[in-house]
Amino acid sequence: MVPAGTPQARPGLRPGSPLLALILLGAVLLGLSLLHAGMSDARRPEAGGGPALVRHLALSDLAIFTEARYARHPVTADRFVAFQNHPMALEHFPSGALMRPPGHLYE
């Protein structure tokens, strides 16, 4: 039997140590992620790639919603294009359901 008070008798870890270690790990991971975010922003080229192409082609819209014309070019869409297929036509693309008309059409 190990005598009380000797180093061998002392418990190795506090009961809360694993939890604190997890919190520390989480904080370190979050810090590393934010550092990665900062470095990614710093490494981003000032020109070239997308912005240069936009300038070269005089683009006004992003190619991100390509399923319908008014979703592909929302900036230059008019009020009718979503409903222009025929009289009483309903707007039916998912993008149109999730996308408001540009503010400058109704301001």
Add this chain to the structure above:
Amino acid sequence: MARRKGRNLGLLAVYGGMVFLLASVLFYSSALKHESRLLLAEAPEIVVQRMIAGRHAPVSGEHLRALQGIRGLRGVEGRLWGYHYDPVVRANYTLMVPPAGGVAQGTAILGPALARARGAGPGDVISFRGHDGGLVSFRIAGILPGDTALASADLLLIEETDFRTLFGIPPGEYTDLALRIPNAREVQTVAEKVLERLPDSRAILREEMQRTYDAIFDWRSTLVLLPLSGALLAFAILAWEKASGLSADERREIGILKAVGWETRDVLRMKLWEGGLLSLLAFLFGTVAAYWHVFGLSAPLLAPVLQGWSVLYPDFRLTPAIEGGQLLALFFLTVFPYLVATLVPVWRAAVTDPDEVMR
């Protein structure tokens, strides 16, 4: 907490999952807005469209010449662009003539998503049926770089004569006009002059283009968050129920602590620490997982919300754009409701007579 390891681990998993989803939506929409602002910062200062009966109509060369004398304008160029539906891939292409040229007649430059959808590369031939039913063919001269996909995914750049032949647009007519104004403070004044000279037109300013996309991404992220808010509320109710329905063990534990001399505030402090540590763990790991989900894996859980029925979808990786305010807002949105939901029932148990609690 170790005495109820299973329950706490389950709660941590659900809580962390909620933080993950909420943070993913916030990071994704914020990064998209940041990216769109960077791209559209190079858009023309004003785009002028002709409107007939409220609908977009082609602009004539006379309209272009009418604007050329406006003071403050560096240049006016006619844009030629339009859509072509390809039944092969069932997608709309955006055909465009580069204002500065650079595409030889009979050739085309494809956007990356278009090239991927058609399985086409330099040297291949792509054909379209023109306005008169005749076949117009283009040899592919190149593919636009992948890092421009957000602006060029479905683009097909061709020469001006080819464009007019394909769509039957006579010389001197344009889809709309792009105006370049070097002094940002003169944009509004120039827009007013444009409307004076061309009353049948409308002028779309660059800041309106940026606001349009900000609103689109805000709206979409809000629509994704709405069902999540129901889940968040359900989670808060779960936390409240967990704390209200304290088990006999927990109630006895609080009673014993009170009996050996702990005050109500000591019990509350202990429970606050328990809840706070759990919240902090869920917030840290949920946020880290969300960050790498959005910026490492390009948000596979959220991309379908943006993609909709699009066949030609840009393959892009977002640059991280996180603000301190977002993290703070996320922290307060996720940690405080949980602490409040758990603390109130615990307070009720803590102020009860220990003898009654222990029975």
